Amino acid sequence: MIKKILIANRGEIAVRIVRACREMGIRSVAIYTDADRHGLHVKKADEAYNIGSDPILGYLNAHNIVNLAVASGCDALHPGYGFLSENPVIAEVCARRGIRFIGPSPKVISEMGDKIAARQAMIRAGIPVTPGSDHNLESLEEARRLAAQIGYPVMLKATNGGGGRGIRRCDSEAELTSNYDRVISEASKAFGRPEVFIEKCVVNPKHIEVQVLGDSHGNVIHLYERDCSIQRRNQKLIEIAPSPQLTEAQREYIGKLAVRAAKAVGYVNAGTVEFLLDKDNQFYFMEMNTRLQVEHCITEQITGVDIVQEQIRIADGQPLQYAQKDIQHRGFAMEFRINAEDPRNSFLPSLGRITRYYAPGGPGVRVDGAIYTGYTIPPYFDSMCAKLIVWSLNWEAVIARGRRSLDDMGLYGVKTTIPYYKEILDSAEFRSGQFNTGFVDAHPELLEYAVQSPREHKAAAIAAALAAHLGM
Known part of the structure; x- marks a missing residue:
């Protein structure tokens, strides 16, 4: 069994992997550059090592990172997402140094990273492409x-x-x-x-992706789909699992397509097959992501499968714990990418010190993040600072829970996408469960929200707490 894992990443995904390691009794090793010395992943991991002063280059030096994994006694490496996660070089270096790479083979990473090669592989497998x-x-x-x-x-x-x-x-x-x-x-x-x-170009499609897991014993299953249609400039904002827009027949069909695609390329570990669904209900393969996705959390909420722990078991050579018949989906889950951006100012980054932060709670609410009161968001990385994930039994209930949780979330000192998401949840088109990738551009009026001051938010939170205490 894998005993110690180096996490070649930072921020919320590094914290997520640390938590999975801890539950499995595996020691975790974090890496950080000077800009991340106060990062939560540094505090949470069992060990942490500085990899240089440059805020970004340290996370991109595959040879140095693998050398550190060897020197610190690790037997595996998890790349997270972004940085080197879809770079075949780090998987190759891991293989040469006797470190298990928690992801697919270098060959598959390379093939799926080349969009032409990926298209050709899908055509050979009978998967529809544009x-x-x-x-x-x-x-x-x-x-x-x-x-x-x-x-x-x-x-x-x-x-x-x-x-x-x-x-x-x-x-x-x-x-x-x-x-x-x-x-x-x-x-x-x-x-x-x-x-x-x-x-x-498929005009205003629905963006549907399927989570797959494959092991080294030839088993491949899917964990149903996620709807990523709420996006801006090809960047996802809100993700939903399963899609409220698919029939059960479509759900079964796209799941089988994804499994066929994964088997066709000999896929091992967690991956995501992304499709576009046009107005004529035709699915088209878009790409395959050979890594853990930001939005994996909502799949975990509806299936009960811990995807990160499954990744580790697969890398350890173990067969999948589940057959396809064991995987059921229950209810709906929704993820909000809480970005430090100003939606009313062309979504420009809003960087600085978080003066006050408190996360929402209650049944069916999860927050994956790496921020805290007093944390300064560095200017070198992606603007996402947390992920709010909510689950409930039906579509109307998950919207209500999402709306309440966004109200309960307090993040001050920087502007965020929180108020914009409230407007989306309140819109009739979104609540109908029928929308496409053109939603954001089609609704500029949703950016005209009123900005609540910290004083107003604090008063509302106190009132809500008193009401709950008094049973009102």
């Missing part, structure tokens, strides 16, 4: 020719992209021309490879 190029574009002229064949609008995408970066929608040849060099530049800067391809 019309597009089967190779990297060689010129703007080729891009124009293919776009004319498949019809506008089209998407220009970085072949090795991810996280919503390196993607541009083009509604005309003029837009394709103006965006072509821009996407190549983004691909080169963000992913180190100036390679792009083109595919048909």
Whole structure:
């Protein structure tokens, strides 16, 4: 059994992995740069080591991180999400140094990270994909020719992209021309490879993804789907499991598609197969994420499966604890990414010191975070500072619980997306359970919310506490 794990990450996901380790009796090792010396993951882990003064580069040096894993007596490494989590190099270095990588093989990471290779693998497996190029574009002229064949609008995408970066929608040849060099530049800067391809744009689709688990014994199961349609500029804001928009027949179909996709590439560990669902109810493969997802929590809430602990068991060579028939979903779960951003000012980052923070509680409420009163949000990383997860038995109840929990959550000193999410939950379209990726752009009026002062919020919280105490 794995005895000690180095967590090659920071923030809330590092804290999440520490908690899983503790429950399994496994020692945890955190890493941190100078900017993260006061990070909660540093305080929570059994051991913590500084990896340098540069706030970001330390988390990206695969060789140094694996050397530290060996030197500190670890026998496994968990990459979390972001940073090196989908970089085959760290998986390869782990294999060479005798460290178990908690994730898929370097070959699968590389294949699924290359969007052209992933498309080709899915086509061979009989998984539907959108019309597009089967190779990297060689010129703007080729891009124009293919776009004319498949019809506008089209998407220009970085072949090795991810996280919503390196993607541009083009509604005309003029837009394709103006965006072509821009996407190549983004691909080169963000992913180190100036390679792009083109595919048909599915206009305002529903974004549906399926969580899969595969072990080294040939078993693959799915843990049902998540709906990630509430997003802005390809960045997810609110996720829901299961999707309120699918029929049971669609749910069964997409689950089988995801399992087939995972088996086709020999997938081992936790992964996510992402699909687009168009207005004609046709599913199209988009990509496969070869890592733990930010939103894995809501799948845990509806299935009862601890995905991080399953990742560790799989990396240890153990077979899955569950067969597909054992996996049932119950109720609905919703995750809100609490970002330190100002929605009313183009979602610009709002950095600084958290002057007061208190998390909501009660039945069916979970908060995954790494913040606390007095913590200063560093300017070098993603703006997400916490995840609020709520669960309840039905759609109406989970909305009510989410709304109440957002009211109960106090985070001051920086602006956040909390008030914006309240407006979304109050909107008729969202409450109907029928929405798509165009929701945010279609509802600019939701940004016109009133900002409550800390004094007002404190008074409301005291009143609510008194009412609860008096049984009102």
